Amino acid sequence: QNPMNGLIFDSHAHYDDKAFDPDRGELLAALPQNGVGGVVNCGASLESSRTAVALAEAYPYVYAAVGVHPEEVKGVPEDYLEQACGEAKGGGRRRNWAGLLLEGKRLSRRSEAFF
Numbered sequence: 001q002n003p004m005n006g007l008i009f010d011s012h013a014h015y016d017d018k019a020f021d022p023d024r025g026e027l028l029a030a031l032p033q034n035g036v037g038g039v040v041n042c043g044a045s046l047e048s049s050r051t052a053v054a055l056a057e058a059y060p061y062v063y064a065a066v067g068v069h070p071e072e073v074k075g076v077p078e079d080y081l082e083q084a085c086g087e088a089k090g091g092g093r094r095r096n097w098a099g100l101l102l103e104g105k106r107l108s109r110r111s112e113a114f115f
Contacts, residue, residue, distance in 0.1 A: 009038040015062075016041060016051035028059050037061060044069040046076065049084035 015024060031039065041056065042065040043049025052064035066084045068076050077083065 007035045007037065010036060011040050013039050013041050014044070014048070015039070015055060016043070016048050028055070028062065031059075032061060038063065040065050043067055043084065045072040046080055046084055049080075050086070053085055 015028060020027060028039075039059075039062045041052040041062055043052040045068060049064070049066040049068070052066060056062045056064040064085075066081060068080060
């Protein structure tokens with residue numbers, strides 16, 4: 001079954017939020033049967049970006065947007081993309097990401113595809 005056959009593509013979600021802790025797995029597992037064909041789970045910090053990647057690895061219809069919200073920028077390491085994405089395997093899906101320009105300094109830039 002192609003998960004993209006769903007009628008809805010949620011382009012900005014935060015299923016990593018602690019509010020979803022009690023039933024996150026059940027909720028995410030039920031999305032396709034309820035018409036949701038894809039979700040972009042957005043990271044807003046290094047830790048939430050790691051969780052977004054983990055969710056994308058666990059659910060084929062969830063994609064991770066890795067990034068750092070401006071309020072979370074202080075102390076972000078230059079290799080934050082590598083730290084957030086770790087050894088992520090694309091599971092047959094294309095993954096692209098680019099670093100942020102913060103205070104005139106590019107933190108990182110990376111573009112990879114896993115097939």
